[in-house]
Amino acid sequence: MKKPSRQSVQGKGHTTAEESSLKGTFVSVLILAAIMVASWAAIMLLFLERF
Amino acid sequence: MTHASELPVLPKGKAADSGLTAGIPREDAILSAANLTIAFAALLFGGLAGLLQGFVRSGYLELPSWISYYALLTAHGVLLVLVLSSFFSIGYLYAGTSKVLGGLAPMTRNFGWAGFALMSVGTAMAAFFILAGKANVLYTFYTPMQAHPWFYIGLALIVVGILLNCVGMFITYQGWRKQHPGQLTPLFAFFSNAVFVLWVFASLFIAVFVVGLVIPWAFGWVPTIDPMIGRTLFWAFGHTLVNIWMLTSISAWYVSMPKVIGGKVFSDSLARVAVVILVVANVPGGFHHQILDPGLSVELKFLHVIQTFMIIFPSLMTAFAMLATMERAGRAKGVTSLLGWWKILPWSDARFFALIVAMFAFIPAGLGGIINASNQINQVVHNSIWVTGHLHLTVGTTVMLTFFAVSYWLIPFLSGRKMTKVLNRLAIAQTIIWASGMLIMSGAMHINGLLGSPRRTANTTYTGHEAAADWALYESFMAIGGMILFGAITLLIYIWVQLAFFAPKGETEFPIGEDDSKKDVSPLFMDRWAIWVVLATLSIAIAYVIPLADFVSGHNPGSPPFLMP
Amino acid sequence: MRIHHYEKLWLIIGSLILIIFLSILAVQTFVLDMGPPSHAETIDPQSVRESELFANTGLQEVGDKEYEIAMIAEMFAFRPGDLEVPVGSTVHFTLASPDVTHGFKITDTNINVMVVPGHISKISHTFDESGEYLILCNEYCGLGHEYMANTITVK
Ligand code: HEM
Ligand SMILES: [Cu+2]
Ligand SMILES: [Cu+2]
Numbered sequence: 001m002k003k004p005s006r007q008s009v010q011g012k013g014h015t016t017a018e019e020s021s022l023k024g025t026f027v028s029v030l031i032l033a034a035i036m037v038a039s040w041a042a043i044m045l046l047f048l049e050r051f
Numbered sequence: 052m053t054h055a056s057e058l059p060v061l062p063k064g065k066a067a068d069s070g071l072t073a074g075i076p077r078e079d080a081i082l083s084a085a086n087l088t089i090a091f092a093a094l095l096f097g098g099l100a101g102l103l104q105g106f107v108r109s110g111y112l113e114l115p116s117w118i119s120y121y122a123l124l125t126a127h128g129v130l131l132v133l134v135l136s137s138f139f140s141i142g143y144l145y146a147g148t149s150k151v152l153g154g155l156a157p158m159t160r161n162f163g164w165a166g167f168a169l170m171s172v173g174t175a176m177a178a179f180f181i182l183a184g185k186a187n188v189l190y191t192f193y194t195p196m197q198a199h200p201w202f203y204i205g206l207a208l209i210v211v212g213i214l215l216n217c218v219g220m221f222i223t224y225q226g227w228r229k230q231h232p233g234q235l236t237p238l239f240a241f242f243s244n245a246v247f248v249l250w251v252f253a254s255l256f257i258a259v260f261v262v263g264l265v266i267p268w269a270f271g272w273v274p275t276i277d278p279m280i281g282r283t284l285f286w287a288f289g290h291t292l293v294n295i296w297m298l299t300s301i302s303a304w305y306v307s308m309p310k311v312i313g314g315k316v317f318s319d320s321l322a323r324v325a326v327v328i329l330v331v332a333n334v335p336g337g338f339h340h341q342i343l344d345p346g347l348s349v350e351l352k353f354l355h356v357i358q359t360f361m362i363i364f365p366s367l368m369t370a371f372a373m374l375a376t377m378e379r380a381g382r383a384k385g386v387t388s389l390l391g392w393w394k395i396l397p398w399s400d401a402r403f404f405a406l407i408v409a410m411f412a413f414i415p416a417g418l419g420g421i422i423n424a425s426n427q428i429n430q431v432v433h434n435s436i437w438v439t440g441h442l443h444l445t446v447g448t449t450v451m452l453t454f455f456a457v458s459y460w461l462i463p464f465l466s467g468r469k470m471t472k473v474l475n476r477l478a479i480a481q482t483i484i485w486a487s488g489m490l491i492m493s494g495a496m497h498i499n500g501l502l503g504s505p506r507r508t509a510n511t512t513y514t515g516h517e518a519a520a521d522w523a524l525y526e527s528f529m530a531i532g533g534m535i536l537f538g539a540i541t542l543l544i545y546i547w548v549q550l551a552f553f554a555p556k557g558e559t560e561f562p563i564g565e566d567d568s569k570k571d572v573s574p575l576f577m578d579r580w581a582i583w584v585v586l587a588t589l590s591i592a593i594a595y596v597i598p599l600a601d602f603v604s605g606h607n608p609g610s611p612p613f614l615m616p
Numbered sequence: 617m618r619i620h621h622y623e624k625l626w627l628i629i630g631s632l633i634l635i636i637f638l639s640i641l642a643v644q645t646f647v648l649d650m651g652p653p654s655h656a657e658t659i660d661p662q663s664v665r666e667s668e669l670f671a672n673t674g675l676q677e678v679g680d681k682e683y684e685i686a687m688i689a690e691m692f693a694f695r696p697g698d699l700e701v702p703v704g705s706t707v708h709f710t711l712a713s714p715d716v717t718h719g720f721k722i723t724d725t726n727i728n729v730m731v732v733p734g735h736i737s738k739i740s741h742t743f744d745e746s747g748e749y750l751i752l753c754n755e756y757c758g759l760g761h762e763y764m765a766n767t768i769t770v771k
Contacts, residue, residue, distance in 0.1 A: 021382045024390045025374040026622040032370060032414065033629060039418045040425070040637060046501065047431050050726045051650065119759055189756055195733060196716050196758065278717055278732050321619065342652050343728055345735035349651040353642065360634050367630040371623050421634075426641045427652050430728040434719050434754035503723030505754035511762035518723045518750040571618050608660040610733045613691070613716050615758055 074561070079149040080465045082163045084551075086142030087461070089171060090135050091547060096178075097130035098540040105492070105533030109526035110510045120509035121187040121615075128190025129181065132446065133209060134174050136292070137250075139454050140299040141166075141216050143461060144243040147302075148220065150561045151237040152227045155219070162219030166212040173208030176201060187615040189507060191289070192265070194281040195610035200269035207261050210254050217254070220247040228578060236578050238319050239563060242302035245326045246295055248580060249333065252587065253291035260284035268612065275609025279346055280602045283337075287595065290337035294329055294362070296446055300453040301325075301369055304406065307457070308373070309564030311403045312396055314380025317372045319566040320573040325365040325372075327577070331586045332361045338594065342429040346607070347598060352426065358594055359424040366417055373410060379567065401470070401478030402562075405456035408486050409449050416444035419497070434507075437500020440493040448489045452482060455543065460559055462550040469557035470550065477546055484539040492532025495525035653729040653739040661733035664688060664714040669736075675699060675707075686710045689718040689731040692760035694751060699768040706742040707768075719755030722768065730755060743770040 100123045106112035107120050114120060145163060149155045155163070180186040186198035192206075224244045228236060236244070260281060267273045305322045309315050316322065338355035341347060381392020397403045419441040423432055432438060459478055463470055470478075500506075504522045513519040566572075576582065619627075645651035664670055669686055673696045676684045681704050688695045689711055701707060711720055711731045718731040722741070729739045743749070753764035 022375055022378055022620060022622045024381075024392055025371060025378045026626065027389060028374050029367075029371055029626045030629075033633060035414065036418055036421070037633060039415075040422055043422045043428055043431055044425075044640070047428050047726060050431070050724060121756065121759060121761075124756075187759060193717050193755075278734060282717075282732070318618075318620075321623075341730075344730045345654070345732055345737040346656050346658070347654060348656065349645060349654045352652060352654060353645060356641065357638060360638060363634060364627070364631065367627055368623075371626050375620070375623070421637070425637065427644060427650055427726075428641070430652060430726045433728050434721065503721065503750070503752075505719070505721065505752055507756040507761070508754075509762045511765075513750055513752065513765045516748070516750045516765075516767070607658055608662075608734045610661050610716075613758070 074464075075146060075149040076154045078160055079146065079155050082155075082160060082167070083142045083146035083149075083461075084465050085167055086138045086145070087458070087465075089174070090138035090142060091544065093130040093135040093138065093174075095540060095544060097127050097135060098537055100124070100127040100130070102533050102537040105530040107510050108508075109523075109530040111530055117184070118182070119184065119187060121189065121507075122181055122184055124507060125186060125189050126178065126181045129177055132190055132292070133206075134170075136296050136299075136446070136450070137170065137209070137213055140246060140295065141213075143454070143457055144220070144246060144299065144302070145216075146461060146465065147239050147306075147561060147563075148223060148243045151239045151563060152223060156223045156226050159219040159223045162215045162222065166215035166219065169208045169212030169215065171212075173205045173210075173212060176205030176208065178205075180205065184616060191285055193285070194265065194268070194276045194278050195613050196615045197269055197612035198615060200266065203261055203266050203269055207258070207266065210258050210261065213250055214254050214258075217247040217250050220244060233575070235573055235575060237563070238316065238322060238566075239302060239306045241323055241578070242298060242306065242326060244580065245330050246298045246302070248330055248584060248587075249291055249295045249298065252333075252591070253288045253295065256284050256291070257288035260288070275611055277602055277607045278610055279344070279607055280599070282341060282344065283595070283598060283602065286337035286340040287591075288337070290340065291333055293445070294333045296450045298326065298329055300409070300450050303453055303457050304369070304373055304410065306564055307460075307562040308403070308406050309376050309380070310560075310562035311400065311406070312377060312380045314376055314383065314564070315567035316564040317376040317379065317567055318571065320571055320577075321368060321372060323573050323577050325368045327583055328365045329362060330583050331590055332358065333587070338598075339424040339429070342426060343433050351597060355594060356424060356426045358590070360421075363417075363421060366413075399475075399479065401475045401482065402456050402459045404479050405452045405459065405482045408482050409452035409456065412444055412448035412452065412486065412489070416441065416449050419444060432500055434505060435500035436496045436504045436506045439506045440496030440500060443489055443493040443496065447493070448486065452485065455482070455485070458547060459550070460561060462547060463554060463557075463559035464561050466551045466554075467556060467558070468550060468554040469559055471554055474546055474549055474554060477542060481539055481542045481546065484535060484542065488532045488535030488539055490532075492529050492536065495528035495532065499525045499529075653737060655736060655738035657736040658734055659712050659736050661712075661714050664712045667712075669710070670712065675701065678708075681705045682708075684708045684710070686712075687720075689713045689720060689753065689764075691715050691758050692753070692764040694720070694753070694764070694766045698766055701743060701768065701770055703746050703770055704742070704744060705770070706740060708740045709738065711737045711739075716757050717755055718753045718757050718764070721752050721754040723750045723752070725749065728754070743768075746770045 104123055107114060180199045180202040186202040188196045188198045192198060224240060264276055268276045339359045342352055377396060378392045381395055384395060386392045386395060422428060459470060499522045502521050503518055670688050673686055678684050681702060683701055683705055687709060713731045713733045720731055721728045725741050727739055727741050729737045731737050748767050748769045751766040751768055753761060
């Protein structure tokens with residue numbers, strides 16, 4: 001059996017290395033999600049206020 | 052079909068010889084350039100109309116009696132939404148496909164030129180009747196308002212021309228697949244084919260409407276028309292058109308942006324999945340333009356709201372993929388901090404800068420779209436000028452800035468020239484000016500919309516009503532934004548003319564990114580478009596069979612025409 | 617096809633947000649009856665002006681602080697003209713068009729509905745605050761579209 005090498009795309013070790021390197025992306029999309037909820041909620045409140 | 056083998060072997064990355072321009076056959080480059088030229092002219096004239104509209108709405112300008120506000124608005128909509136976007140997407144996708152598939156098939160060129168001719172004649176006809184004041188029906192031409200019958204013939208010619216271009220693209224795409232059995236088509240070609248598949252769906256709806264219903268009625272052969280069928284067919288087309296722009300734009304985000312920033316495509320296979328979801332789930336979204344229509348049940352409307360929300364999903368994928376592409380590129384250059392990779396992106400490269408600003412504009416644009424599509428919340432914004440603000444963020448900013456970015460490599464690629472430092476700097480300035488003009492104008496439109504100001508309405512104070520008095524301030528901002536934008540258009544045209552005719556000769560690359568994970572390739576069936584077309588047809592059937600059967604069953608009374616001179 | 621762990625997480629979070637949005641909308645629509653106006657009833661546009669429904673145009677008191685009114689939306693006016701109701705009134709509007717498509721919008725309220733020829737539109741609102749509300753057409757309906765407006769005064 002070959003050891004799972006760093007180069008092997010399916011290799012476990014490789015995946016964790018990649019994951020640690022996409023933290024910034026994850027944080028960025030979470031900010032996006034927050035803006036999404038806030039803007040939707042704001043117009044929803046306007047709708048309820050005018051109801 | 053053996054077109055690719057007939058072509059000379061392309062000198063990879065070397066200067067063009069007599070038969071080639073920058074690595075694609077000269078015939079293809081000319082076809083692409085012809086399409087782009089019309090697109091750019093449409094931007095100039097459409098933008099001019101927009102500038103005047105902004106001044107009229109804010110009361111700074113009174114139009115001469117021979118032209119109405121609504122004629123301008125019709126011209127603005129038709130030129131920018133139908134003409135600019137179709138000619139640009141054809142010019143860009145034909146050139147890119149020629150590049151990645153090693154030239155277009157000779158038959159494709161024939162279809163391309165025939166389509167180009169029909170579309171150009173159609174555009175000229177439509178523009179003539181609009182300016183002559185015989186087609187004050189806006190780009191949606193809702194029946195039973197009626198324009199001059201030959202205006203509709205012009206529109207029909209545009210649609211048929213687009214369909215010919217679709218056939219052209221399919222010939223090259225399928226020809227390449229036949230010659231490369233067992234090979235996946237390049238990602239760019241995959242995007243390109245998807246756009247033209249959507250064009251076919253979109254065109255069929257509008258063709259049935261215009262040719263089957265409107266033209267016979269406009270010539271007086273049929274006395275009445277059902278306005279609801281028209282609205283439904285129009286928006287099946289109109290909404291698909293939106294995704295045609297988006298797919299065309301994100302093809303540059305997914306395929307070219309990685310190369311521009313010196314990175315790699317984050318995931319070729321996931322990009323294809325996003326494309327397929329967009330194609331399959333897209334058309335039914337059209338109904339979210341009809342949430343406040345009578346005659347459609349609440350349950351049916353909610354079904355469509357759900358279907359609309361489904362196409363938000365690929366955008367979530369896109370957001371992640373774009374950020375991940377940039378983060379990986381930064382990590383590869385050794386950045387270790389959480390968000391430090393943002394800093395080392397090539398901000399001073401106009402190609403990247405315009406793309407990233409386009410992506411940022413897509414945040415408020417997309418969020419606005421979610422709000423608009425949220426069933427009863429639509430009552431807050433429907434037909435208010437908020438919607439126009441939303442349009443300027445989506446197509447006016449996100450799509451346009453992407454097209455501008457593309458033009459910064461596509462034009463010199465076709466003309467065999469190079470972007471200079473000065474032009475690059477001007478292009479960055481253009482991006483900033485455009486984005487700020489749009490921010491001011493569409494921001495003011497969003498606010499005024501929430502305050503109740505209607506879209507598509509010439510200057511009025513509603514006999515001095517106080518509700519309308521609140522809008523005046525933001526209407527001034529709309530006019531100011533419009534001025535800034537028109538300035539940006541003139542700057543852009545200067546850059547384009549320079550890139551096409553005057554920039555120093557040289558070789559410009561058409562950036563095509565490489566896949567990051569070569570081993571994680573898509574299965575071959577992704578290229579079998581028959582599957583996706585069948586699925587898309589199914590999803591259209593779920594959405595449209597009930598209401599259209601209901602309308603066609605004939606209990607809706609018809610409407611006689613009302614001429615809009 | 618390999619999906620990165622964080623991407624999976626993001627797609628789940630994003631989808632959950634969308635599902636929450638949809639659930640709120642569904643509860644409002646199907647439980648609280650706050651859905652968009654969706655009346656389904658047809659009328660021949662060429663007979664709107666003669667029809668009984670739109671003949672007696674004026675506010676009809678149908679209950680305590682509850683009114684009904686049938687309005688014609690036509691190029692370029694809403695008939696009858698300006699309206700007046702007491703504070704706290706609920707008004708049920710019934711609309712139809714004898715010509716082209718119009719829009720019926722009252723500022724500062726959620727009243728917003730399309731009036732498509734061939735169909736009767738219905739929409740209701742309770743006016744809890746006094747003031748003069750602007751009623752306007754928000755769908756382009758021809759060269760006089762910007763003149764198509766009225767008021768409803770709540771006292
Ligand atoms: C100089 C730049 C521009 C200015 C000043 C401008 C201004 C305007 C104004 C004032 C309106 C009409 C508002 C109304 O009465 O409803 C409008 C509508 C619209 N604009 Fe623009 N615009 C510009 C560029 C663009 C671009 C580049 C696009 C898209 C490619 C675009 C797409 C639209 C659309 C789709 C509408 C709605 C048309 C309709 O409701 O029929 N605009 N624009
Ligand atoms: Cu009207
Ligand atoms: Cu109107």
